[in-house]
Amino acid sequence: MPLNTEKLFITLLLFLPLGAGATTVNRCQDQSGSVTFTTLSCPSGQATTPQGINPASGMSVAPPPPASKVDTPQDRKSREVVVVGQRDDGCGNILSAEQRRKAIINQQTPTGMTKRDVESLLGRPDKIISRNAEVRYVYDEKKGRSRQVSFDEHGCVKGKR
Structure with a gap:
């Protein structure tokens, strides 16, 4: 019985891994140590580290670079937290x-x-x-x-x- 090469080829394609759909996110760090993540390029004067992200798994491909200095509790308290992408409903966000x-x-x-x-x-x-x-x-x-x-x-x- 002859082997149908077309069916075999299609069957083999099903077992190949699909593209991960990964995207690159840039990790930007300024001189004061503030870190932001963006899909665009970092502003001039900031250290840029590309991070490969797989949206399906949420896992980072490249680990973040090691910290240049050891954080002390005083450093952590002085940092300002910036919330990006918070919904502003125009009513002062009274309701969650x-x-x-x-x-x-x-x-x-x-x-x-x-x-x-x-x-x-x-x-x-x-x-x-x-x-x-x-x-x-x-x-x-x-x-x-x-x-x-x-x-x-x-x-x-x-x-x-």
Whole structure:
């Protein structure tokens, strides 16, 4: 029985490892010792160390370079922590993501929710009332009842008075 080379070739391709999809992230360190990671090039005057990252596994291919000096507890206390990529909702981040999810599940509109969150929860309002810098969304519910949500000048839900 002749061997079908096309089927054999396809079968062998299935057993070959796929490309890891790795990307390079640059580790930038300035003179004060602050470290940042970027997919772009580092600013001039900063030490650059390329780090190979495999997004599928989250593992770093190249280990970070050894520290040039030994960190003391005083050095650790004086360093400023910089949070990169934190979500700014425009309402002072009063609600955490967990609190926001819980409020949406419970059909609540606590202080600090945005107009977008309220519209996602309750839909488009039946009536919008604007007075000075305050905006109120009015939702007509069953049996003649209505629900009102008040927003401040920044578009954030105001607290109860």
